[in-house]
Protein backbone atom coordinates (compact mmCIF):
# COMPACT_ATOMS: atom_id res chain seq x y z
CA UNK A 1 0.00 0.00 0.00
CA UNK A 2 1.58 3.30 -1.04
CA UNK A 3 2.30 5.27 2.10
CA UNK A 4 1.32 8.89 1.63
CA UNK A 5 4.02 11.06 3.28
CA UNK A 6 3.17 12.59 6.64
CA UNK A 7 2.50 16.33 6.25
CA UNK A 8 5.62 18.28 7.38
CA UNK A 9 3.35 20.79 9.13
CA UNK A 10 2.00 17.98 11.35
CA UNK A 11 5.52 16.75 12.16
CA UNK A 12 6.50 20.28 13.12
CA UNK A 13 3.43 20.73 15.36
CA UNK A 14 4.08 17.40 17.09
CA UNK A 15 7.73 18.32 17.69
CA UNK A 16 6.71 21.63 19.27
CA UNK A 17 3.67 20.36 21.21
CA UNK A 18 3.57 20.42 25.04
CA UNK A 19 0.04 19.10 25.58
CA UNK A 20 -1.11 16.11 23.51
CA UNK A 21 -4.18 13.90 23.97
CA UNK A 22 -4.80 10.65 22.13
CA UNK A 23 -8.10 8.76 21.82
CA UNK A 24 -7.79 5.14 20.69
CA UNK A 25 -10.36 2.58 19.66
CA UNK A 26 -10.35 -1.08 18.70
CA UNK A 27 -8.48 -0.36 15.45
CA UNK A 28 -5.17 0.16 17.25
CA UNK A 29 -5.37 -3.43 18.50
CA UNK A 30 -6.34 -4.86 15.10
CA UNK A 31 -2.69 -5.42 14.12
CA UNK A 32 -2.26 -7.40 17.35
CA UNK A 33 -4.85 -9.82 16.01
CA UNK A 34 -7.61 -8.64 18.36
CA UNK A 35 -10.83 -8.33 16.34
CA UNK A 36 -12.22 -4.78 16.26
CA UNK A 37 -15.46 -4.16 18.06
CA UNK A 38 -17.63 -3.91 14.96
CA UNK A 39 -15.98 -6.32 12.59
CA UNK A 40 -17.95 -9.50 12.11
CA UNK A 41 -17.55 -11.96 14.95
CA UNK A 42 -16.35 -15.46 14.19
CA UNK A 43 -17.06 -19.01 15.31
CA UNK A 44 -19.42 -19.50 18.22
CA UNK A 45 -20.05 -15.73 18.35
CA UNK A 46 -20.72 -15.21 14.63
CA UNK A 47 -24.47 -14.99 15.16
CA UNK A 48 -24.20 -12.24 17.83
CA UNK A 49 -23.84 -8.50 17.32
CA UNK A 50 -21.43 -7.13 19.98
CA UNK A 51 -23.75 -4.23 20.68
CA UNK A 52 -26.44 -6.73 21.64
CA UNK A 53 -24.12 -8.62 23.98
CA UNK A 54 -22.48 -5.58 25.64
CA UNK A 55 -25.58 -4.50 27.58
CA UNK A 56 -26.96 -5.06 31.12
CA UNK A 57 -30.15 -6.52 29.60
CA UNK A 58 -28.18 -9.15 27.68
CA UNK A 59 -26.38 -10.09 30.89
CA UNK A 60 -29.62 -10.31 32.90
CA UNK A 61 -31.25 -12.37 30.14
CA UNK A 62 -28.32 -14.74 29.77
CA UNK A 63 -25.46 -14.12 32.24
CA UNK A 64 -23.64 -17.33 31.25
CA UNK A 65 -23.56 -16.39 27.54
CA UNK A 66 -22.27 -12.88 28.21
CA UNK A 67 -19.68 -14.05 30.79
CA UNK A 68 -18.40 -16.68 28.30
CA UNK A 69 -18.18 -14.07 25.52
CA UNK A 70 -15.86 -12.01 27.74
CA UNK A 71 -13.87 -15.12 28.73
CA UNK A 72 -13.37 -15.82 25.00
CA UNK A 73 -12.25 -12.22 24.44
CA UNK A 74 -9.84 -12.46 27.39
CA UNK A 75 -8.29 -15.58 25.82
CA UNK A 76 -7.94 -13.78 22.46
CA UNK A 77 -6.22 -10.83 24.15
CA UNK A 78 -3.92 -13.03 26.25
CA UNK A 79 -2.64 -14.56 22.99
CA UNK A 80 -2.04 -11.07 21.55
CA UNK A 81 0.96 -8.79 21.93
CA UNK A 82 1.00 -5.00 21.79
CA UNK A 83 1.94 -3.86 18.27
CA UNK A 84 4.12 -1.08 16.81
CA UNK A 85 1.22 1.35 17.11
CA UNK A 86 0.89 0.80 20.86
CA UNK A 87 4.67 1.08 21.23
CA UNK A 88 4.82 4.33 19.23
CA UNK A 89 2.37 5.86 21.71
CA UNK A 90 4.65 4.80 24.59
CA UNK A 91 7.45 6.76 22.89
CA UNK A 92 5.16 9.75 22.27
CA UNK A 93 4.27 9.79 26.00
CA UNK A 94 8.01 9.91 26.82
CA UNK A 95 8.59 12.82 24.43
CA UNK A 96 5.64 15.07 25.33
CA UNK A 97 5.46 17.10 28.54
CA UNK A 98 1.73 16.62 29.15
CA UNK A 99 0.49 13.48 27.42
CA UNK A 100 -2.86 11.78 28.03
CA UNK A 101 -3.87 8.47 26.47
CA UNK A 102 -7.64 8.01 26.43
CA UNK A 103 -8.79 4.59 25.31
CA UNK A 104 -12.17 3.04 24.55
CA UNK A 105 -10.45 -0.34 24.48
CA UNK A 106 -10.91 -2.81 27.30
CA UNK A 107 -8.01 -5.09 26.23
CA UNK A 108 -5.28 -3.59 28.44
CA UNK A 109 -2.76 -3.65 25.56
CA UNK A 110 -1.67 -0.01 26.07
CA UNK A 111 -0.58 -0.83 29.63
CA UNK A 112 1.16 -4.02 28.50
CA UNK A 113 3.00 -1.92 25.86
CA UNK A 114 4.31 0.39 28.63
CA UNK A 115 1.97 3.41 28.50
CA UNK A 116 1.32 5.02 31.89
CA UNK A 117 -1.09 7.99 31.66
CA UNK A 118 -4.07 5.87 30.51
CA UNK A 119 -7.75 6.74 30.90
CA UNK A 120 -9.83 3.57 30.32
CA UNK A 121 -13.21 5.09 29.40
CA UNK A 122 -14.94 1.73 29.02
CA UNK A 123 -13.26 -0.31 31.75
CA UNK A 124 -11.11 -3.40 31.43
CA UNK A 125 -11.81 -6.95 30.27
CA UNK A 126 -9.60 -8.44 32.99
CA UNK A 127 -11.38 -6.83 35.94
CA UNK A 128 -14.64 -8.16 37.41
CA UNK A 129 -17.25 -6.57 39.62
CA UNK A 130 -20.37 -7.66 41.50
CA UNK A 131 -23.50 -7.11 39.40
CA UNK A 132 -25.61 -6.50 42.54
CA UNK A 133 -23.21 -4.24 44.48
CA UNK A 134 -21.54 -2.63 41.41
CA UNK A 135 -18.22 -2.89 43.29
CA UNK A 136 -14.96 -4.49 42.08
CA UNK A 137 -14.15 -8.08 43.04
CA UNK A 138 -10.43 -8.89 42.96
CA UNK A 139 -10.73 -12.66 43.47
CA UNK A 140 -13.29 -15.35 44.05
CA UNK A 141 -13.20 -19.07 44.92
CA UNK A 142 -13.04 -21.55 42.02
CA UNK A 143 -16.48 -22.74 41.13
CA UNK A 144 -18.23 -24.65 38.35
CA UNK A 145 -20.89 -21.95 38.30
CA UNK A 146 -20.73 -19.54 35.33
CA UNK A 147 -20.72 -16.58 36.00
CA UNK A 148 -19.05 -17.02 39.41
CA UNK A 149 -20.60 -15.36 42.45
CA UNK A 150 -19.52 -12.40 44.56
CA UNK A 151 -17.71 -13.66 47.70
CA UNK A 152 -19.27 -10.76 49.65
CA UNK A 153 -22.95 -10.96 48.78
CA UNK A 154 -23.42 -13.99 46.53
CA UNK A 155 -24.56 -11.85 43.58
CA UNK A 156 -23.39 -12.67 40.05
CA UNK A 157 -19.99 -11.40 38.91
CA UNK A 158 -19.83 -9.39 35.67
CA UNK A 159 -16.97 -7.91 33.63
CA UNK A 160 -15.85 -4.47 34.89
CA UNK A 161 -16.57 -2.82 31.53
CA UNK A 162 -19.04 -0.05 30.59
CA UNK A 163 -21.96 -1.54 28.67
CA UNK A 164 -24.24 0.36 26.30
CA UNK A 165 -26.74 2.37 28.32
CA UNK A 166 -24.35 2.54 31.30
CA UNK A 167 -22.61 5.67 32.57
CA UNK A 168 -18.88 5.98 32.03
CA UNK A 169 -16.73 6.29 35.18
CA UNK A 170 -17.34 9.98 36.01
CA UNK A 171 -13.82 10.95 37.12
CA UNK A 172 -12.24 9.21 34.14
CA UNK A 173 -14.61 10.92 31.70
CA UNK A 174 -13.99 14.31 33.34
CA UNK A 175 -10.23 13.80 33.03
CA UNK A 176 -10.64 12.83 29.36
CA UNK A 177 -12.80 15.89 28.67
CA UNK A 178 -10.22 18.13 30.36
CA UNK A 179 -7.38 16.58 28.35
CA UNK A 180 -9.32 17.06 25.10
CA UNK A 181 -10.24 20.66 25.91
CA UNK A 182 -6.66 21.66 26.80
CA UNK A 183 -4.67 19.72 24.19
CA UNK A 184 -2.73 21.55 21.49
CA UNK A 185 -2.74 18.34 19.45
CA UNK A 186 -5.47 15.63 19.61
CA UNK A 187 -5.20 12.27 17.82
CA UNK A 188 -8.20 10.03 17.11
CA UNK A 189 -6.72 6.62 16.27
CA UNK A 190 -8.47 3.40 15.21
CA UNK A 191 -11.99 4.38 16.18
CA UNK A 192 -15.14 4.49 14.07
CA UNK A 193 -16.14 7.60 16.07
CA UNK A 194 -19.65 6.19 16.59
CA UNK A 195 -19.78 5.59 20.33
CA UNK A 196 -20.68 8.43 22.69
CA UNK A 197 -19.68 10.21 24.81
CA UNK A 198 -16.14 9.17 23.66
CA UNK A 199 -16.93 10.39 20.12
CA UNK A 200 -17.53 13.88 21.53
CA UNK A 201 -13.89 14.22 22.64
CA UNK A 202 -12.33 15.12 19.26
CA UNK A 203 -15.00 17.81 18.83
CA UNK A 204 -14.20 19.20 22.28
CA UNK A 205 -10.58 19.47 21.11
CA UNK A 206 -11.57 21.11 17.81
CA UNK A 207 -13.84 23.59 19.61
CA UNK A 208 -10.95 24.52 21.89
CA UNK A 209 -8.78 25.26 18.85
CA UNK A 210 -6.62 22.12 18.86
CA UNK A 211 -5.07 20.51 15.81
CA UNK A 212 -6.98 17.22 15.39
CA UNK A 213 -5.44 14.26 13.56
CA UNK A 214 -7.32 11.10 12.56
CA UNK A 215 -5.46 7.85 11.82
CA UNK A 216 -7.73 5.25 10.24
CA UNK A 217 -7.71 3.26 6.95
CA UNK A 218 -11.39 4.12 6.55
CA UNK A 219 -13.29 7.42 6.66
CA UNK A 220 -15.46 8.06 9.74
CA UNK A 221 -18.05 10.71 10.72
CA UNK A 222 -15.13 12.64 12.24
CA UNK A 223 -13.05 12.68 9.03
CA UNK A 224 -14.58 15.81 7.41
CA UNK A 225 -13.80 17.84 10.54
CA UNK A 226 -10.19 17.00 11.29
CA UNK A 227 -7.10 19.08 10.56
CA UNK A 228 -5.08 16.11 9.24
CA UNK A 229 -6.47 12.76 8.04
CA UNK A 230 -3.85 9.98 7.75
CA UNK A 231 -5.46 7.07 5.90
CA UNK A 232 -3.68 3.92 6.89
CA UNK A 233 -2.89 1.45 9.63
CA UNK A 234 -1.87 2.81 13.03
CA UNK A 235 0.93 0.21 13.26
CA UNK A 236 2.56 1.76 10.20
CA UNK A 237 1.66 5.44 10.46
CA UNK A 238 2.48 5.99 14.15
CA UNK A 239 6.07 4.66 14.01
CA UNK A 240 6.67 6.73 10.86
CA UNK A 241 5.32 9.82 12.63
CA UNK A 242 7.55 9.26 15.67
CA UNK A 243 10.60 8.67 13.45
CA UNK A 244 9.89 11.83 11.41
CA UNK A 245 9.43 13.95 14.54
CA UNK A 246 12.21 12.70 16.81
CA UNK A 247 14.62 10.34 15.16
CA UNK A 248 17.80 12.07 13.96
CA UNK A 249 17.85 12.26 10.17
CA UNK A 250 20.88 10.23 9.11
Ligand code: BV8
Pocket residue numbers: 024025026027028030031036037038039054104105106122161162163164165166167168189190191192193194195196197215216217218220232233234235
Ligand atom coordinates in the same frame (compact mmCIF):
# COMPACT_ATOMS: atom_id res chain seq x y z
C1 BV8 B 1 -23.64 6.45 28.05
C2 BV8 B 1 -17.07 -1.80 26.45
C3 BV8 B 1 -25.04 7.73 29.46
C4 BV8 B 1 -17.78 -3.10 26.38
C5 BV8 B 1 -18.14 -0.27 24.85
C6 BV8 B 1 -25.14 10.40 22.99
C7 BV8 B 1 -24.66 10.68 24.27
C8 BV8 B 1 -24.52 9.66 25.21
C9 BV8 B 1 -24.85 8.34 24.88
C10 BV8 B 1 -25.34 8.06 23.62
C11 BV8 B 1 -25.48 9.08 22.68
N1 BV8 B 1 -25.97 8.51 21.55
C12 BV8 B 1 -26.10 7.19 21.74
C13 BV8 B 1 -25.77 6.89 22.99
C14 BV8 B 1 -25.82 5.54 23.55
C15 BV8 B 1 -24.52 4.78 23.35
C16 BV8 B 1 -23.90 4.97 22.00
O1 BV8 B 1 -22.98 5.77 21.83
N2 BV8 B 1 -24.37 4.22 21.03
C17 BV8 B 1 -23.81 4.32 19.69
C18 BV8 B 1 -23.60 2.92 19.13
C19 BV8 B 1 -24.73 5.17 18.86
N3 BV8 B 1 -23.54 5.16 24.36
C20 BV8 B 1 -23.61 4.55 25.56
O2 BV8 B 1 -24.47 3.76 25.86
C21 BV8 B 1 -22.53 4.91 26.57
N4 BV8 B 1 -23.16 5.23 27.81
O3 BV8 B 1 -23.60 7.31 27.23
O4 BV8 B 1 -24.21 6.61 29.32
C22 BV8 B 1 -26.41 7.21 29.11
C23 BV8 B 1 -26.98 6.27 29.95
C24 BV8 B 1 -28.27 5.81 29.63
C25 BV8 B 1 -28.92 6.25 28.47
C26 BV8 B 1 -28.29 7.17 27.61
C27 BV8 B 1 -27.03 7.65 27.94
C28 BV8 B 1 -21.63 3.72 26.83
C29 BV8 B 1 -20.79 3.43 25.64
C30 BV8 B 1 -19.73 2.37 25.99
C31 BV8 B 1 -20.15 1.02 25.45
N5 BV8 B 1 -19.08 0.04 25.70
N6 BV8 B 1 -17.17 -1.13 25.13
C32 BV8 B 1 -17.03 -4.08 25.52
O5 BV8 B 1 -16.00 -3.76 24.90
O6 BV8 B 1 -17.52 -5.23 25.48
S1 BV8 B 1 -18.11 0.52 23.38
C33 BV8 B 1 -17.25 -0.37 22.23
O7 BV8 B 1 -17.30 0.43 21.05
C34 BV8 B 1 -15.78 -0.58 22.51
O8 BV8 B 1 -15.30 0.04 23.68
C35 BV8 B 1 -15.14 0.09 21.33
O9 BV8 B 1 -13.88 0.57 21.57
C36 BV8 B 1 -16.12 1.19 21.13
C37 BV8 B 1 -16.00 2.02 19.92
O10 BV8 B 1 -15.75 1.18 18.85
P1 BV8 B 1 -14.32 1.37 18.15
O11 BV8 B 1 -13.26 1.27 19.18
O12 BV8 B 1 -14.36 2.60 17.34
O13 BV8 B 1 -14.23 0.08 17.29
P2 BV8 B 1 -14.95 -0.19 15.89
O14 BV8 B 1 -14.84 -1.65 15.66
O15 BV8 B 1 -16.28 0.47 15.85
O16 BV8 B 1 -14.04 0.60 14.84
C38 BV8 B 1 -12.70 0.22 14.64
C39 BV8 B 1 -12.09 1.28 13.75
O17 BV8 B 1 -10.71 0.96 13.58
C40 BV8 B 1 -12.71 1.33 12.37
O18 BV8 B 1 -12.97 2.68 12.03
C41 BV8 B 1 -11.60 0.76 11.47
O19 BV8 B 1 -11.59 1.39 10.20
C42 BV8 B 1 -10.37 1.13 12.23
N7 BV8 B 1 -9.21 0.27 11.99
C43 BV8 B 1 -9.20 -1.05 11.65
N8 BV8 B 1 -7.90 -1.46 11.56
C44 BV8 B 1 -7.11 -0.39 11.87
C45 BV8 B 1 -7.94 0.71 12.14
N9 BV8 B 1 -7.47 1.91 12.49
C46 BV8 B 1 -6.13 2.05 12.54
N10 BV8 B 1 -5.26 1.04 12.29
C47 BV8 B 1 -5.72 -0.19 11.95
N11 BV8 B 1 -4.84 -1.18 11.70
